[in-house]
Amino acid sequence: MTKQEIIKQIFSKKSYLCVGLDTDINKIPSHLKSAEDPIFEFNKQIIDATYEYAVAYKPNIAFYEAHGPKGWESLQKTIEYIPDDIFTIADAKRGDIGNTSKMYARAFFEQMNFDSITVAPYMGSDSVEPFLEFENKWVILLALTSNQGSKDFQYLKVNDQSLFEEVLQKSQDWGDSENMMYVVGATRTDQLEKIRKSIPNHFLLVPGVGAQGGNLSDVSEKGLNKDCGLLVNSSRGIIYASDEKNFAQVAAQKAKSIQEEMEGYLAKWC
Numbered sequence: 163m164t165k166q167e168i169i170k171q172i173f174s175k176k177s178y179l180c181v182g183l184d185t186d187i188n189k190i191p192s193h194l195k196s197a198e199d200p201i202f203e204f205n206k207q208i209i210d211a212t213y214e215y216a217v218a219y220k221p222n223i224a225f226y227e228a229h230g231p232k233g234w235e236s237l238q239k240t241i242e243y244i245p246d247d248i249f250t251i252a253d254a255k256r257g258d259i260g261n262t263s264k265m266y267a268r269a270f271f272e273q274m275n276f277d278s279i280t281v282a283p284y285m286g287s288d289s290v291e292p293f294l295e296f297e298n299k300w301v302i303l304l305a306l307t308s309n310q311g312s313k314d315f316q317y318l319k320v321n322d323q324s325l326f327e328e329v330l331q332k333s334q335d336w337g338d339s340e341n342m343m344y345v346v347g348a349t350r351t352d353q354l355e356k357i358r359k360s361i362p363n364h365f366l367l368v369p370g371v372g373a374q375g376g377n378l379s380d381v382s383e384k385g386l387n388k389d390c391g392l393l394v395n396s397s398r399g400i401i402y403a404s405d406e407k408n409f410a411q412v413a414a415q416k417a418k419s420i421q422e423e424m425e426g427y428l429a430k431w432c
């Protein structure tokens with residue numbers, strides 16, 4: 163999917179919501195557990211209910227890998243079910259020596275046809291570049307993550323700046339705002355203005371609103387640019403809003419209320 167296609171979706175739906183499909187068999191409503199593929203059945207109903215309000219879906223690959231071959235099958239069915247006009251993110255956090263990264267890229271871009279994949283920058287340019295060789299596919303590079311442990315390394319000083327700033331700067335040599343986005347946690351808004359200044363045109367994937375306590379208003383005020391430039395993810399806050407039979411309806415209400423808030427911010431800041 164191209165940047166222009168992403169922007170078109172955002173302004174037509176008036177939403178920059180990404181729904182995270184972190185589907186945990188232990189958290190899905192009990193009436194679905196007798197289905198042939200409960201994980202896919204849950205995802206299907208969540209997608210049907212939230213499609214109107216979302217521009218992206220982000221299955222976190224760990225939740226599927228944990229079930230072995232059956233989990234990969236649920237993931238494949240899920241990705242095939244997501245409508246073509248929706249941006250898809252494989253939250254896989256991959257990255258290895260070049261010839262291995264190439265295989266990861268083939269798995270997620272060719273076999274599963276994801277639009278994008280999250281990649282860890284730690285192994286450097288040759289671990290990221292193989293993902294950038296695919297046309298209309300995106301690398302979403304981890305920059306400043308939402309978890310507590312981000313403080314262990316990401317703020318360490320390197321060349322007079324924080325390591326995450328070094329990642330932002332150095333990676334400008336690898337790709338551009340047409341094929342690279344960055345992960346910046348919603349719990350890190352104290353850095354967001356500065357990040358937006360240093361990469362004015364890139365999209366940011368922002369996880370951490372909802373269950374992790376990040377604030378959508380703050381993220382939007384500091385992170386929006388003229389093209390929107392944000393995909394804000396919520397997983398548990400939407401998909402597990404209810405564990406009753408009406409879970410999909412409740413998920414839709416949650417997604418709708420986030421979309422309505424986003425509509426206001428788009429009108430104000432873009």
Ligand SMILES: O=c1ccn([C@@H]2O[C@H](COP(=O)(O)O)[C@@H](O)[C@H]2O)c(=O)[nH]1
Nearest residue numbers: 222307308309347369373374396397398
């Ligand atoms: O910095 C990061 C990078 C990735 N994630 C992932 O996003 C979702 C967040 O889920 P919630 O339930 O909305 O908290 C999850 O898949 C994480 O692995 C992140 O949270 N922070």
